[in-house]
Amino acid sequence: DIQMTQSPSSVxxxxxxxxxxxxxxxxxxxxxxxxxxxxxxNAPKLLISTASTLQSGVPSRFxxxxxxxxxxxxxxxxxxxxxxxxxxxxxxxxxxxxxxGTKVEIK
Amino acid sequence: xxxxQESGPGLVKPSETLSLTCIVSGGSISVSxxxxxxxxxxxxxxxxxxxxIYYTGTTYNNPSLKSRVTMSVDTxxxxxxxxxxxxxxxxxAIYYCARTSRGPVTxxxxxxxxxxxxxxxxx
Numbered sequence: 001d002i003q004m005t006q007s008p009s010s011v012x013x014x015x016x017x018x019x020x021x022x023x024x025x026x027x028x029x030x031x032x033x034x035x036x037x038x039x040x041x042n043a044p045k046l047l048i049s050t051a052s053t054l055q056s057g058v059p060s061r062f063x064x065x066x067x068x069x070x071x072x073x074x075x076x077x078x079x080x081x082x083x084x085x086x087x088x089x090x091x092x093x094x095x096x097x098x099x100x101g102t103k104v105e106i107k
Numbered sequence: 108x109x110x111x112q113e114s115g116p117g118l119v120k121p122s123e124t125l126s127l128t129c130i131v132s133g134g135s136i137s138v139s140x141x142x143x144x145x146x147x148x149x150x151x152x153x154x155x156x157x158x159x160i161y162y163t164g165t166t167y168n169n170p171s172l173k174s175r176v177t178m179s180v181d182t183x184x185x186x187x188x189x190x191x192x193x194x195x196x197x198x199x200a201i202y203y204c205a206r207t208s209r210g211p212v213t214x215x216x217x218x219x220x221x222x223x224x225x226x227x228x229x230x
Contacts, residue, residue, distance in 0.1 A: 034216045041221035043203055044154065050212060087154055091215025095169045096156040 002026050002090050006099035014107045019075040021102045023066075023088035031067045032092035038101075039084045047086075048073065080106055111204050111221035113189045118227050119198075125226055129204030136185055137162045143180065143187040143230040144207040144217055147200040155200075159207055160187050194228045201225050 003026035015020050023033065031051040036044035046063040051071055057107050061076045075082055083106055088099040115127035129143060136143060145157035158168040160178040168176050172191070179186040191198060202224055205217035 032215065036217075043223050044217070045217040045220070046216060049216050053212075055218075089154070089216070094167055095171070096215055098154040098156070100153045 001095055002029065002097050004088055004090055004097050006086075006088055006102050008102060009100065010089045010103040010105065012105050012107050013078050014040040015078055015080060017078045019078050019082075019104060021073040021088075021104075023071040023073070023099050025069045025071075025090055028062055028068050029090045029092040032090055033064075033066065034089050034091055035064055035073050036087045036089065037082075037084045038087060044087060051090075075083055075104070078104070078106070109206060109219055111203050111219060113202060113221045113224040115202075115224060117225055118229065119194055120180070120230050121195055121228055122193055125189070125194050125198065125202075125228075126205075127202055127224065127226070128186050128191045129188070129221060130184075130186045131206075132185070134181065136180065136187065137182045140208050140213075142207045142209065143178075144205045145178070145189045146203045146205060146217060146218060146220075147198075148203070149197075149200045157189065157191075157202075196228050199226065199228045212222075 005024045007022050013074050035048040035050045037047050038044040047058050052064045063074045085101045085103045087101050110132045112130045119125045142159045142161050144159045148154050160166045166178045175192045177190040202219050205220040207217050
């Protein structure tokens with residue numbers, strides 16, 4: 001199985017801060033990496049696919065980058081509505097696997 | 108707009124069978140691009156893929172769940188189902204259904220998701 005490791009597990013930041021979340025795969029997955037946002041009590045929502053393609057309707061302050069084994073989700077200017085848990089997932093191979101999640105909170 | 112909704116018992120006894128159904132509206136599951144998927148999330152923990160099913164009945168299961176999982180599809184009702192046998196407290200989780208696909212760009216991603224249903228395993 002491909003192991004996905006996210007860091008940090010939680011981040012506290014101020015409104016307007018730049019926030020960066022990292023996801024590392026245990027083997028090369030090309031750009032087959034997606035990011036989800038999950039707000040408390042809700043299902044995950046697809047944010048970014050193929051490592052860097054923003055889904056329709058997602059604010060442009062979100063961006064994704066990386067390929068191979070190392071990937072990054074960046075929020076350029078944190079807003080209160082961005083408080084959520086962010087999950088990465090590899091879509092390269094079966095079984096599909098997720099990172100453990102990163103909780104983003106406002107200071 | 109495609110919508111998915113899970114239904115099933117919220118409480119299952121240990122050693123018994125968990126059964127859930129995902130009702131799909133706003134589109135047909137009998138199209139080449141549609142695969143149904145199940146993902147679960149234990150309270151306060153991360154996401155775990157359970158498996159995918161195609162409308163023809165072809166399935167792809169997570170080996171970690173071994174032979175406890177069976178998935179089926181009913182195209183006449185536009186829904187797909189999950190059965191998990193011999194459940195224990197470790198199977199307590201929010202269970203989500205979602206659409207996935209095998210497309211050249213969309214493969215493997217889950218979108219959209221149902222709202223999820225909490226299944227508690229307890230006597």
